[in-house]
Amino acid sequence: MSAVNLSNIVKRFGAVTAVHRMSMEIPDGSFVTLLGPSGCGKTTTLRMIAGLLDPSEGDITIRGKRVNDVPIHKRNLGLVFQNYALFPHKTVAENVAFGLKYRDVSRADMDKKVKSALDLVQLPQVGSRYPRELSGGQQQRIALARAIVIEPDVLLLDEPLSALDANLREDMRVELKRIQHQIGVTTVFVTHDQSEALAMSDRLVVMSNGRVEQVGTPEDVYNTPASEFVARFLGTSNILDARCTGLDQTTARLAVAGIGDVEVPREKTPHLDGEGAAKFVLRAEKLIVVAGDAPTDERVSLEGVVEAVDYQGQAARYFLRSGDVRFQAINMIDERPFGEGQTVSLRFRPRDCAALPEKTR
Amino acid sequence: MGIEARQARQPWILLSPALTAVTLLLFVPLAFIVVYSFWLRTATGADQAGFYLDNWREALGDAFYRDILLSTLRIAAITTVVCALVGYPAAYFIARSRGNKAILLLLLMLPFWISYIIRTMSWINILGVSGALNWLLQTIGFVDEPVQMLYNETTVILGLVHFLLPFMILNVYVALEGIDVSLEDAACSLGSTRWQAFREVTLPLSLPGLAAGGLLCFVLSAGTYITPLVLGGPRDAMFANLVFEAVITQLNWPLGSALSLMLLAILGSLVLIYNHFLGMGQLMKGLG
Numbered sequence: 211m212s213a214v215n216l217s218n219i220v221k222r223f224g225a226v227t228a229v230h231r232m233s234m235e236i237p238d239g240s241f242v243t244l245l246g247p248s249g250c251g252k253t254t255t256l257r258m259i260a261g262l263l264d265p266s267e268g269d270i271t272i273r274g275k276r277v278n279d280v281p282i283h284k285r286n287l288g289l290v291f292q293n294y295a296l297f298p299h300k301t302v303a304e305n306v307a308f309g310l311k312y313r314d315v316s317r318a319d320m321d322k323k324v325k326s327a328l329d330l331v332q333l334p335q336v337g338s339r340y341p342r343e344l345s346g347g348q349q350q351r352i353a354l355a356r357a358i359v360i361e362p363d364v365l366l367l368d369e370p371l372s373a374l375d376a377n378l379r380e381d382m383r384v385e386l387k388r389i390q391h392q393i394g395v396t397t398v399f400v401t402h403d404q405s406e407a408l409a410m411s412d413r414l415v416v417m418s419n420g421r422v423e424q425v426g427t428p429e430d431v432y433n434t435p436a437s438e439f440v441a442r443f444l445g446t447s448n449i450l451d452a453r454c455t456g457l458d459q460t461t462a463r464l465a466v467a468g469i470g471d472v473e474v475p476r477e478k479t480p481h482l483d484g485e486g487a488a489k490f491v492l493r494a495e496k497l498i499v500v501a502g503d504a505p506t507d508e509r510v511s512l513e514g515v516v517e518a519v520d521y522q523g524q525a526a527r528y529f530l531r532s533g534d535v536r537f538q539a540i541n542m543i544d545e546r547p548f549g550e551g552q553t554v555s556l557r558f559r560p561r562d563c564a565a566l567p568e569k570t571r
Numbered sequence: 572m573g574i575e576a577r578q579a580r581q582p583w584i585l586l587s588p589a590l591t592a593v594t595l596l597l598f599v600p601l602a603f604i605v606v607y608s609f610w611l612r613t614a615t616g617a618d619q620a621g622f623y624l625d626n627w628r629e630a631l632g633d634a635f636y637r638d639i640l641l642s643t644l645r646i647a648a649i650t651t652v653v654c655a656l657v658g659y660p661a662a663y664f665i666a667r668s669r670g671n672k673a674i675l676l677l678l679l680m681l682p683f684w685i686s687y688i689i690r691t692m693s694w695i696n697i698l699g700v701s702g703a704l705n706w707l708l709q710t711i712g713f714v715d716e717p718v719q720m721l722y723n724e725t726t727v728i729l730g731l732v733h734f735l736l737p738f739m740i741l742n743v744y745v746a747l748e749g750i751d752v753s754l755e756d757a758a759c760s761l762g763s764t765r766w767q768a769f770r771e772v773t774l775p776l777s778l779p780g781l782a783a784g785g786l787l788c789f790v791l792s793a794g795t796y797i798t799p800l801v802l803g804g805p806r807d808a809m810f811a812n813l814v815f816e817a818v819i820t821q822l823n824w825p826l827g828s829a830l831s832l833m834l835l836a837i838l839g840s841l842v843l844i845y846n847h848f849l850g851m852g853q854l855m856k857g858l859g
Contacts, residue, residue, distance in 0.1 A: 261760075262756055281759075281764075282759045282760055283759045283761075283762050283764055289756070289757060289760035289761075291753045291757060293751060293753060295751060295753040295756070295757040296757075298776065299772075299775050299776055308758065309762050311763075312767075313762060356757075357761075360761060
C-alpha cells in the first residue's frame with residue numbers, strides 16, 4: 211500500500227495555478243524527494259500533504275484514507291521546517307514531548323520516548339536546555355526528534371538543511387538518511403539542492419512550473435532525463451539539436467549538429483518515441499578532454515579549442531569550442547589542466563549519452 | 572586623542588542634548604516638587620519654606636485620599652483588562668493579515684492625529700442627552716425621554732479604553748509580529764488544535780507584549796485627570812483630579828506636590844517591578 215497518494219491535485223492561488231494536475235504515489239517506507247527551483251510548486255505540494263493548504267482539486271490519501279477534509283492535527287504527520295520552528299519558551303525535552311501530550315501516552319512512557327528520540331539524533335544530553343542555547347545543526351536534530359517521536363505515518367521535510375552551512379549540511383544529510391533508514395518512516399523531502407536530492411532519495415520527483423517533469427530513481431533521472439529542463443537542472447549538460455534518423459530495438463541513430471552521426475543505445479533514449487527532431491544530451495563529465503595529438507580510440511573524437519578554464523582543485527571545468535559548437539566538460543585533473551587556447555581532442559562514448567524528443571509535452 | 576578614547580566619548584556627545592533636556596525639564600522640576608511637598612501652606616495662603624511633614628501626614632493618613640486612590644487603581648485595572656480583552660484579538664488579526672497590514676496600522680494611528688481632549692469630548696455627542704444614541708433610541712421609540720448615560724464610572728472607563736486601546740494593540744502587535752508563524756503550524760502538525768496551539772505557543776510568547784501594553788494602559792489611566800473631568804460625575808474623581816484640585820483650585824502647591832509624589836511612587840514602583848521581570852526592551856519595542 212502506498213503511504214501517500216496524490217491524484218489529480220490542482221492548487222490555485224487566485225488566478226495563479228501553483229500545481230497543475232499532479233498525480234504521485236509514494237510507497238511505504240520510501241524516501242521521496244520533490245526537487246525543483248523555487249516557485250516550482252514543491253513546497254505547495256508538501257503543504258497540501260501536511261494539511262496546511264487545501265488542494266483546489268483532486269484527492270490526497272494517506273495510508274488509503276482520503277484526508278482532504280482531515281485537519282492537520284489529525285493527520286499524524288511529522289513536519290520539519292527550514293527554520294526548525296522549535297518552541298523558544300520550552301526546553302528541548304518539552305519541545306520533543308509536545309506531540310506526545312496529544313496522544314495517549316503515560317508520563318513514564320513519555321520520558322522514555324523523549325529519551326530514545328534524543329538518543330536517535332545523538333543529542334542525549336540537551337533535554338533541559340532551551341533551543342536558543344543550541345547550534346543550528348543541533349536545533350535541526352531536535353526538530354527532527356520532535357517530528358519522529360510521535361511515530362508519524364509520514365515524515366515531511368521542508369528544505370530542512372538549507373539553513374545550515376555547507377559542511378554541516380553534508381553531515382546532516384548522512385545523518386538524516388541514517389535515521390530514516392533506522393526507523394523506516396515514509397519521508398517526503400523538499401529541496402532545490404540537486405546534490406541533496408541525488409544523495410538521499412529512493413525516488414526523485416523533479417518539478418518545474420507546477421508540473422512534474424520526471425519521476426524516477428536518482429540514477430534514472432540523472433542518466434536519462436525525460437526533458438530538457440531535467441537535463442539542464444541536474445548537473446551540467448551539453449544539449450545539442452539533433453534528428454533521429456532511425457530507431458530500433460537496440461539503438462537510436464541520431465544526426466547531431468556539430469558532431470555527426472551517433473548511435474545511442476536504446477536504453478538511454480527511453481523517452482524517444484520516433485524519428486524526427488530531437489535533443490542530444492551529453493553530460494559535461496562524460497566529455498573527456500585529451501591532448502590534441504592523443505591516439506584515436508573507440509570513442510567519438512572531435513577536434514576543439516579550450517576557450518576558458520574554471521579550476522576547481524580536484525577537477526576543472528573547460529569551456530570548449532569545436533567548429534561552431536560550444537561544449538562544457540568537467541574532468542578530473544590528471545597532472546596539469548589544459549590551458550586556454552590549447553588545441554585538444556574531445557572524446558565521448560555514445561553509450562554515455564542520452565536523447566530526448568524535441569518537445570516533451 | 573586616541574581613536575579608542577574618542578569612541579568612548581562618542582555616546583556621551585550624542586546623548587548630551589537629550590540628557591540636558593531631560594535634566595532641565597524633568598529632574599529639576601521634580602526636585603522642586605519634592606522640596607515643595609515639605610513646605611507648609613499657612614492660613615494666609617502664603618507658602619512657608621521649611622521641613623514640615625503636615626502634607627505627607629494628610630496625604631497618607633486621610634481616608635478620603637486613600638479611597639480615591641483605591642478607586643483610581645480599580646478603574647485603571649478595569650481599563651487595562653478591557654483593553655487587553657478587546658485589543659489582543661485586534662492585534663492578532665492585524666499581525667496575521669497579509670496584504671493590508673500597513674493600512675490597518677495606519678488606521679490604528681489615525682486617532683493620534685486628533686487631540687485626546689477632543690476625542691474624549693466626542694463621547695458627549697454620542698452618549699449625551701441630545702447625543703446620537705439618545706436620538707436613535709427616541710426615533711425607534713425605545714424610550715420616550717432622553718436617558719442620562721454620561722457622567723458615571725462606566726463612561727470614564729469607556730473614555731479611557733477609547734484613549735488607550737491603540738497602545739495595547741500596538742504592543743501586542745509588535746510581540747505577535749516577532750513570533751514565527753510556522754510555530755503554530757508545527758504545533759498543529761504535532762496534534763494540537765489551532766486553539767491549543769495558540770494557548771501553548773502564541774499566547775505565552777506574546778505575553779511580554781501584553782504586559783508592556785498593560786503597563787502603559789495602567790500607568791496612563793491611573794494618571795489621567797481629563798477623562799474623569801469630561802466624562803465622569805462629581806463622585807468619579809480620580810487621584811490626578813485631587814492633584815489638579817489642590818494645585819489649581821486651592822493653590823495649595825505643597826499638598827498637591829505630596830499627592831503627586833504619592834501617585835508617582837506607586838506607578839513608578841509598578842514600572843520597576845515590570846522592569847525587574849521583563850526589562851524595558853519590550854516596552855521600547857512597542858513604542859517604537
